[in-house]
Structures are given as structure tokens and as C-alpha cells.
Amino acid sequence: MSKSNPSSSWIAQFKPGDRVEVSFDDPGFRGSWFAGTVIRREAKNPNRYIVEYDQLYEDEFGEKLLQETLDWIQLRPPPPPEKKKKVQFKFGDKVEAFHSDGWWEGAITAEHSGGKFAVFLRGSKEQIVFEEKDLRLPVQWVKGKWEPRFEQVQREKEADSNCPKEVMKFTQGIQVEVTTEDDGFKGAWFAATIIEPSGEDEYLIEYKTLTNDDDTEFLREDIRACNIRPCPPEITVVDGFEVMDEVDAYYNEAWWVGVIAKILINCNYVVYFK
Incomplete structure (x- = not known):
């Protein structure tokens, strides 16, 4: 065909x-x-x-x-109307912005007062401030039908924070990274070592950078298996990062999930932590 x-x-x-x-x-x-x-x-x-x-x-x-x-x-065809009366836009959202008589694909790079947002337009490589009324969620017309809006799918995934039924098994002594749901630490991954299983789908781990209250020894905690992952492989980035790239940035003794918000000189970046 x-x-x-x-x-x-x-x-x-x-x-x-x-x-x-x-x-x-x-x-x-x-x-x-x-x-x-x-x-x-x-x-x-x-x-x-x-x-x-x-x-x-x-x-x-x-x-x-x-x-x-x-x-x-x-x-x-023109995209279908939003299901909700009002979309709550936030930093990092992929959007379409009305600019120069058309809708342009981009991503929100900053939130301003008065319901305004800075958007990086991928096509023109510009960053422009838009009012909320001039933004909409992106959609895709594929084989005669509309696919779910990207940000709606992402938010549904974020809302489902429960552990999956099947989780990875870890052996004693293996090096891992662990995360927590505690306020102020969501999106952070800390280096640790598996000490031993401590329950069904739960392990006693020892942090490699966090210590107990009197700093005499490394902190140990029981962590659910779904909050543990193997140490990611090292990947060499040759051409550097671009605005809106999702990254892990090392800060305060952990790797934090974030987004490149601004490119500085000498391979330095401003990263927004979600």
C-alpha cells in the first residue's frame, strides 16, 4: 500500500x-x-x-x-474538547501553545503568576510566556482516531503508586538504589546494599551515604521491593543535554528525578526537581 x-x-x-x-x-x-x-x-x-x-x-x-x-x-480534524472543564498545567507538561496563528508543540519550562507559563517551542526553539487560555494538551490523530492525551496518560500512571503484584527479587549483598514515599524525598534514589529479606517482598537495606542520628554508622531500614531497583548502568552523554530532557541529577547524596530547565555555560545545567 x-x-x-x-x-x-x-x-x-x-x-x-x-x-x-x-x-x-x-x-x-x-x-x-x-x-x-x-x-x-x-x-x-x-x-x-x-x-x-x-x-x-x-x-x-x-x-x-x-x-x-x-x-x-x-x-x-480539530482535536476533541478537554474532558475536564479546566486543565491544571504544571512545569514539565507537554503542551500546544497558540502562537503566530497556529498551535505549536512545546513544553512548560516555568510557572508565572497570573496564570501564565513559559513554554519552550520545539519547532522554533523559542521560549515564550503564554496565558493559560492559549495552551492545550497535545493529541495525536492516528489511523482515523484520537489517541489518549499524553499528559492524561502520564497523570494516570503517576496516580497509580501502589506496588505491582510481581516484584524483583534481590540477593544478599547486592548493590541497589532505593526510593521512599516520605515527604521531601519523593523522586530521590539513594545508593544502598541489600542486607537480608525482612518480610514478604521487603528487604533490610543499609544506605551508603545516609547515617543514623549520631553519625556512628550507616542507616538501615526495611524497604518494600517495589521501591528498590538495581544500580543503573553508566551511560556516556556525548552531545550534552537539551532543555526539557528528563534526567537524574546527583544532589544531597541521592539521584533525583528532574527536568533540564536551562542550559548554562561549561556544561552546567539548571534542573527542576518534580
Whole structure:
């Protein structure tokens, strides 16, 4: 099945008058969507459509709306409305921001007062402050249907914090990393050693950097198996990190889950800890 002659029935859904959004592969426009209306299908090639944009014009005076002939793969229906009346945006959320007459893919890099957010736009490599009303959660139109919104899926995963039924087994003396649900320590992984099993799916561990109250010996605790992981392998990063990369950063004797918020000189970074 070739791209120019697809047989999927859902492609034929676009007809004159249908509202659509249009994507581009041109440099500087990747990850952007512009609203328009289908005028008609091309007579010689039924997989191409003539679309008139809502806010893009042929002339510099803004008197005649731009029309273009586009391949079906560049079109999608307008995204469905949010299920919730109001989305609570936060740092690190992947979003689409309304900018320069289109919706652009990006990620929130800072939260400002007054319901405003700084967003890093991936296509144009810009960071711009937007009002909450100009943001929406990203969606994907795949094979004629909408996939779940990315951030909704992520939040559902974060809400399910219970241990899985099947957990990894550890042997005495193995080097591991452990995390805790205690306030102020969520998202931190501490180096430790397995001392011995202490219950069903639970182990007595000894920290390698944390000590007891009088600093006479390393702290020992009983930890659930689902809060223990093997030590991650060392990975060499050749080209450095980019804004919004998810990382583990070593701070206060632990590896903390975070996001690159800003790139400084000499391979230094500002990291936001979730």
C-alpha cells in the first residue's frame, strides 16, 4: 500500500466544509498546526485536498485568505474538547501553545503568576510566556482516531503508586538504589546494599551515604521491593543535554528525578526537581 494510494476508509471523511488542522514539514514549522476549512478534493488526485486557512493570507494586507492543495497525511480534524472543564498545567507538561496563528508543540519550562507559563517551542526553539487560555494538551490523530492525551496518560500512571503484584527479587549483598514515599524525598534514589529479606517482598537495606542520628554508622531500614531497583548502568552523554530532557541529577547524596530547565555555560545545567 503506497502513500499516494491509501485504502483506509477513514481518509475519505474529509469533505467540503469540514474543519481541519494542517501540519507542515518545513524547517521552523515542524510541530505546528494551523486551522482551516476543506474547500474540495482535488479531481485528479482524491488523496489531496484544497484547504483555506483561517488566519493565513495570500497577501501582506490580509485581504485574501490563503488556499493550498495538501496531501491527506497533513490533515486532521480539530482535536476533541478537554474532558475536564479546566486543565491544571504544571512545569514539565507537554503542551500546544497558540502562537503566530497556529498551535505549536512545546513544553512548560516555568510557572508565572497570573496564570501564565513559559513554554519552550520545539519547532522554533523559542521560549515564550503564554496565558493559560492559549495552551492545550497535545493529541495525536492516528489511523482515523484520537489517541489518549499524553499528559492524561502520564497523570494516570503517576496516580497509580501502589506496588505491582510481581516484584524483583534481590540477593544478599547486592548493590541497589532505593526510593521512599516520605515527604521531601519523593523522586530521590539513594545508593544502598541489600542486607537480608525482612518480610514478604521487603528487604533490610543499609544506605551508603545516609547515617543514623549520631553519625556512628550507616542507616538501615526495611524497604518494600517495589521501591528498590538495581544500580543503573553508566551511560556516556556525548552531545550534552537539551532543555526539557528528563534526567537524574546527583544532589544531597541521592539521584533525583528532574527536568533540564536551562542550559548554562561549561556544561552546567539548571534542573527542576518534580
